[in-house]
Every structure is written in C-alpha cells, then in structure tokens.
Amino acid sequence: MIYFTLFLEFFKVGAFSFGGGAAMLPMLEQMVEHHGWMTQEQLYNFVGVSESTPGPIAVNLSTYIGTILGGPFGALCATTGVVLPSFLIILIVAKAYRQFKENQYIGNALDMLKPVIVGLLGCATISIAANIFSGFDIQRFAGGLLTAQNGISFFVIICAGIFTIKKMHPIAIILACSGIGALLGYVILG
Template identity: 35%
Template sequence: MNLVTFLLTFVKIGTITYGGGLAMIPLLQDFATSNGWLSVRDFTDLIAISQSTPGPIAINLATFIGFKKFLFSGAVLASVAVVLPGTFLVILVSKFLQHFNEHPTVRLTLAGLKVSVIGLLGMAVYQVARVAFFDSTSGPIPWAQFDIKAGILFIGVWVANQKTSFHPVVYLVCGGVIGVLLW
C-alpha cells in the first residue's frame, strides 16, 4: 500500500466516523489487521496503550498504526489525516446546526447517529473483550478457552472501582502489574 492510499483511508475513517475515537476503533482495527500490519491481539494491546497515553484514543491509534507502516512520517500524517475531516465537518455543521437545531429531520438524524455510535462502541467492546477473555479471535467463541485469570482480574478491578474512589490511573497501574505477574 502506498502512502497516498494509506492517507486517504485515514481521511475516510475520520470523515465517516461520528462519535469520537472509540467509534473509530472497529474501522481502525479492520484497516490495520486486514493489511497485516497488526494482529488482533496486537491491536487490542494497542488500544490499552492508546487509552493509557495522553491524548484522544483515535489519534493515538492512528499515530501508532502510521508509525508501524511508515515510521515517523506515517505517524504524523496518519494523525493529521484522521483529525482534519472531523474538524472541518464540526466547523461546517456548527454554522448550520444552530439555525436548524429544532427541525424534526435534524433531530431524527442526530437520534439515528446516536444509535449507530452505540453500535460501533458495542462492537469495539466486543472485539476487545473477545481477545482479552478468550484465546480465539475468529469464528464462534469456544467457552472452554475462557481465560479465568482475565475474568477474575476484570471483576476485581470493577469491584474495586465501585467500592473506592481512586484515580483511574491507579486501577490501570495495578491491573498492569497484576497482569505481568499472572501472565
């Protein structure tokens, strides 16, 4: 894949994805894994890294994917390519939306977009959970391959989060340390 096709794909993802970086995850994963740059497991690890580094997850993912393919120039160009379409669309839509905010068609369109974002987020959660809890990334989920240690860690962090009020970084660090010790 040449650099122009690479950039146009990031522009397309940035243009058609509504709902922020989390909604881009399934599209970015499909792009990176179908081209053989990352395995599904590597992409899932990349999501964890992108969530724990400063900045929006979509830009972080685009930066890492761009670096994987075209090194520093790919990282910079992918980051810009995924951000610019949304920036221009927000500016353009905000100019018109304030005048048509209460129009029934606009309200129904926004309601439909909300539902599609929930679907994209659900797919992202499903894809990450599949890799995190099971030892399979394609086909039906074989329940015999459920990773009990990952399930216990998930429940433990969830309960700790519900019962305490620590900063999320504390849970990330503790989960990372426990993960290193268990795996």
C-alpha cells in the first residue's frame, strides 16, 4: 500500500530530522534505496528543485516525491506525514516551553545531538559527491582524461563555489548552474 508507506516513511523523516532538514537527506537516501523508489540522482534533482521553489523545503520535497510515486493523494500522504510530528510536538511544547528550554536533560541531550547532525550533513555531502563522480576513474584522470559528464560537473562545482563565495543567493546559484549545465551539455555532448 503505497499511500500508507509514504505516510509512514515521511512521518519518520519529520520526527527525526533536527536542525531544519540537515538530518533529512541521509534518511531520504536510505528510504528511496530501501524501497527502490528512485535513483540517488533523481533524489538530488528533487532536492535542487525543492530548494529553488518557495515554501518549506521539506514540504516541497515530500509533495514532489509523493506525487511521482502516488499522484495527488500520494503527495497528500507524504506531506501530512512530514508535517504531523512537528505539529504535534510543538503543540505540546508551546504550552510548557519555558520548562522545556530550561530542562537540563533535554538541553544536554540536544547539545550531544549537535555534532551528530553536523556528521549527518557531512554524510549527505559525501553521498552527493560520490554520486556525481560515480563514473570517475582515477587512472584516466591521471592520463588527462575525464568523462564529459564528470568534466561538466567539475566545472559547475567550481562556478558554484565562486558564486557562493561571492554571496550570490542560493536560488540564483541553482538557476545559474542549471543554465551552465544545459549549455555545456548541449555544446559538448550534443
């Protein structure tokens, strides 16, 4: 039953992602791999689109994946799933947030969680890099050869790095990079 599975999987993502989606990506990677829903590449495409459309990124991503897998109702199930844990937890916390904030156990446990979240975001970075350069061959590279696709990726990464250092807006960066990718692909790969 795809609808129930979508709801449940996104409920888990919503319930365990701390710090605004940083922990979300490794969870999503495991989710789509476990169910064989889509390739890692498709997932990263979705992440790119979700970051450059308005609204909460988690909602964008869950709606997008839900629609692809189960149409409008699938989107509804996935989005409800990702939103519900937050909603319920905040409803409880909002009533007693001073106690929550000053609770020593929760405070320390959250401190302990910070480096783990940094680690999880590191994992996401490694996974995406590994995926982008999956056809990368060190011997060919040493011989001065790079597959055309790796070459394009490499060039775009350098451009995106420069854009980021120049403090361009993330959406402008994604849009510019999609343009560069399309142009180079068209010119080099035809």
